[in-house]
Amino acid sequence: xxxxxxxxxxxxxxxxxxxxxxxxxxxxxxxxxxxxxxxxxxxxxxxxxxxxxxxxxxxxxxxxxxxxxxxxxxxxxxxxxxxxxxxxxxxxxxxxxxxxxxxxxxxxxxxxxxxxxxxxxxxxxxxxxxxxxxxxxxxxxxxxxxxxxxxxxxxxxxxxxxxxxxxxxxxxxxxxxxxxxxxxxxxxxxxxxxxxxxxxxxxxxxxxxxxxxxxxxxxxxxxxxxxxxxxxxxxxxxxxxxxxxxxxxxxxxxxxxxxxxxxxxxxxxxxxxxxxxxxxxxxxxxxxxxxxxxxxxxxxxxxxxxxxxxxxxxxxxxxxxxxxxxxxxxxxxxxxxxxx
Amino acid sequence: xxxxxxxxxxxxxxxxxxxxxxxxxxxxxxxxxxxxxxxxxxxxxxxxxxxxxxxxxxxxxxxxxxxxxxxxxxxxxxxxxxxxxxxxxxxxxxxxxxxxxxxxxxxxxxxxxxxxxxxxxxxxxxxxxxxxxxxxxxxxxxxxxxxxxxxxxxxxxxxxxxxxxxxxxxxxxxxxxxxxxxxxxxxxxxxxxxxxxxxxxxxxxxxxxxxxxxxxxxxxxxxxxxxxxxxxxxxxxxxxxxxxxxxxxxxxxxxxxxxxxxxxxxxxxxxxxxxxxxxxxxxxxxxxxxxxxxxxxxxxxxxxxxx
Numbered sequence: 001x002x003x004x005x006x007x008x009x010x011x012x013x014x015x016x017x018x019x020x021x022x023x024x025x026x027x028x029x030x031x032x033x034x035x036x037x038x039x040x041x042x043x044x045x046x047x048x049x050x051x052x053x054x055x056x057x058x059x060x061x062x063x064x065x066x067x068x069x070x071x072x073x074x075x076x077x078x079x080x081x082x083x084x085x086x087x088x089x090x091x092x093x094x095x096x097x098x099x100x101x102x103x104x105x106x107x108x109x110x111x112x113x114x115x116x117x118x119x120x121x122x123x124x125x126x127x128x129x130x131x132x133x134x135x136x137x138x139x140x141x142x143x144x145x146x147x148x149x150x151x152x153x154x155x156x157x158x159x160x161x162x163x164x165x166x167x168x169x170x171x172x173x174x175x176x177x178x179x180x181x182x183x184x185x186x187x188x189x190x191x192x193x194x195x196x197x198x199x200x201x202x203x204x205x206x207x208x209x210x211x212x213x214x215x216x217x218x219x220x221x222x223x224x225x226x227x228x229x230x231x232x233x234x235x236x237x238x239x240x241x242x243x244x245x246x247x248x249x250x251x252x253x254x255x256x257x258x259x260x261x262x263x264x265x266x267x268x269x270x271x272x273x274x275x276x277x278x279x280x281x282x283x284x285x286x287x288x289x290x291x292x293x294x295x296x297x298x299x300x301x302x303x304x305x306x307x308x309x310x311x312x313x314x315x316x317x318x319x320x321x322x323x324x325x326x327x328x329x330x331x332x333x334x335x336x337x338x339x340x
Numbered sequence: 341x342x343x344x345x346x347x348x349x350x351x352x353x354x355x356x357x358x359x360x361x362x363x364x365x366x367x368x369x370x371x372x373x374x375x376x377x378x379x380x381x382x383x384x385x386x387x388x389x390x391x392x393x394x395x396x397x398x399x400x401x402x403x404x405x406x407x408x409x410x411x412x413x414x415x416x417x418x419x420x421x422x423x424x425x426x427x428x429x430x431x432x433x434x435x436x437x438x439x440x441x442x443x444x445x446x447x448x449x450x451x452x453x454x455x456x457x458x459x460x461x462x463x464x465x466x467x468x469x470x471x472x473x474x475x476x477x478x479x480x481x482x483x484x485x486x487x488x489x490x491x492x493x494x495x496x497x498x499x500x501x502x503x504x505x506x507x508x509x510x511x512x513x514x515x516x517x518x519x520x521x522x523x524x525x526x527x528x529x530x531x532x533x534x535x536x537x538x539x540x541x542x543x544x545x546x547x548x549x550x551x552x553x554x555x556x557x558x559x560x561x562x563x564x565x566x567x568x569x570x571x572x573x574x575x576x577x578x579x580x581x582x583x584x585x586x587x588x589x590x591x592x593x594x595x596x597x598x599x600x601x602x603x604x605x606x607x608x609x610x611x612x613x614x615x616x617x618x619x620x621x622x623x624x625x626x627x628x629x630x631x632x633x634x635x636x637x638x639x640x641x642x643x644x645x646x647x
Contacts, residue, residue: 106445
């Protein structure tokens with residue numbers, strides 16, 4: 001709708017948060033102007049609020065804990081982790097502190113911090129700067145993982161994350177930064193109908209129902225959404241197969257209702273994620289949908305994900321490793337043809 | 341670099357009687373815990389503070405529980421009692437009772453009460469304390485945040501990240517290193533290279549180091565340390581060489597009994613107790629036992645958490 005690039009939308013949401021809340025502090029590496037962060041998300045903040053934007057040494061293992069300490073004492077810290085891959089350095093703090101304090105201390109405290117970090121490949125950054133590691137966070141009780149796409153209300157999601165009393169990991173996608181925000185207009189994104197769920201971090205359900213009944217559902221999130229929409233469009237145009245696409249924003253807690261509703265209509269489910277296959281987001285969704293909606297499914301849930309391995313640097317190798325439109329279309333076609 | 345501190349800044353806020361009574365209560369509380377364990381009335385784990393009481397009591401004598409923050413570690417009972425005096429809440433917590441300070445969810449090493457926190461992972465607590473100090477600085481609360489670590493923590497990289505951050509950002513953080521010379525069963529010389537104090541000096545942090553079990557000496561040095569943080573808003577690193585008489589946890593002690601016996605000759609309770617008149621000391625000891633009996637009764641009477 002706005003047509004602004006997603007990086008601008010996130011940046012403006014940060015500006016709005018700084019203007020409206022004086023408990024918001026941002027810290028991270030290289031976040032000061034004129035550089036404004038490796039992906040330029042924090043540009044302009046430090047010039048206006050020099051006391052509230054803190055550039056840090058390269059100390060991620062501690063910075064997660066520093067943000068937790070600030071949150072325990074009433075601030076709303078936003079920690080920018082330059083590359084999502086670097087959350088690996090923070091896992092002790094995430095698992096043994098951030099995720100635990102509230103329940104372990106019997107609800108006497110809350111840890112309202114936001115960790116913003118870009119994930120995803122397709123930019124040739126190679127094995128340690130291209131991963132989609134959000135799945136590692138899904139096994140940590142006590143935190144939230146939010147991974148909106150270019151079609152979600154990015155501004156609303158970031159503001160909701162900062163206002164959330166729970167710790168929120170806000171996963172941004174590197175390719176998304178440069179793409180325009182594509183909000184539904186009159187209930188449509190391009191030719192596809194788009195319905196938004198209720199809640200703090202709404203999910204989007206896309207359908208081509210104007211053209212024909214859908215025979216499969218794709219559930220995805222974040223940077224995989226444009227690929228899923230492209231696959232859905234290709235299936236309509238080239239194979240006259242219709243599917244629905246559910247784009248989650250809240251991965252933890254996992255928002256399953258729109259997926260179950262869609263599966264009740266379509267009878268088949270494909271999960272799509274850019275992270276590696278094993279123990280991924282799709283595995284969790286598949287397990288739950290099969291527990292809750294077995295009778296709705298004509299065929300086992302299929303997972304489309306990256307091969308279990310590294311994200312290679314060379315673009316050709318990277319394309320082979322990461323899931324693409326063709327992989328997704330093939331999985332949907334196979335399911336669409338499956339009979340009960 | 342050494343702190344250039346005025347000795348006049350030392351303001352022990354407690355009398356020797358009070359310091360002794362607090363140490364005595366911590367000692368007897370911990371001994372009682374071990375007895376309750378042996379009697380099968382406690383499960384899980386505990387890490388007693390027996391022998392190190394002068395450190396908690398001496399440092400915390402200078403802290404204001406309404407304003408200052410303490411972050412402790414797995415061996416946290418002494419710090420907790422010295423800061424909060426909430427013995428029933430602690431014992432009920434360790435005994436898994438619903439009236440425990442964390443409703444039985446945290447147990448021995450995960451406590452939270454007002455401005456007191458503890459957590460059971462050595463590398464975890466210093467970063468969180470650094471963040472707390474940063475928040476308190478930004479709020480201009482005047483709070484001193486004190487984090488208690490041990491020689492075992494010297495092996496954790498986050499400690500050095502945080503010494504850098506605390507110095508770089510001039511944070512009101514007091515790092516107290518209680519070097520009891522053993523990380524669980526591993527002796528100091530098998531785990532720590534170089535100089536303990538120089539680690540912080542390298543970051544431009546003011547330091548002091550004591551090798552004593554004398555609570556009055558520790559209280560005086562801690563007073564200078566707390567005053568430094570309070571007045572300058574910048575960090576301080578206080579090394580207290582100490583010793584625990586009890587095992588790391590329970591029954592996991594392989595130290596030379598002669599070494600322990602030699603250390604017991606300098607028991608902080610003996611050192612302080614010798615300076616008190618016999619009748620005064622006896623009165624304090626009796627009051628301690630009386631309170632402890634009440635504490636145990638209150639905790640035992642509380643309902644079990646869960647189930």
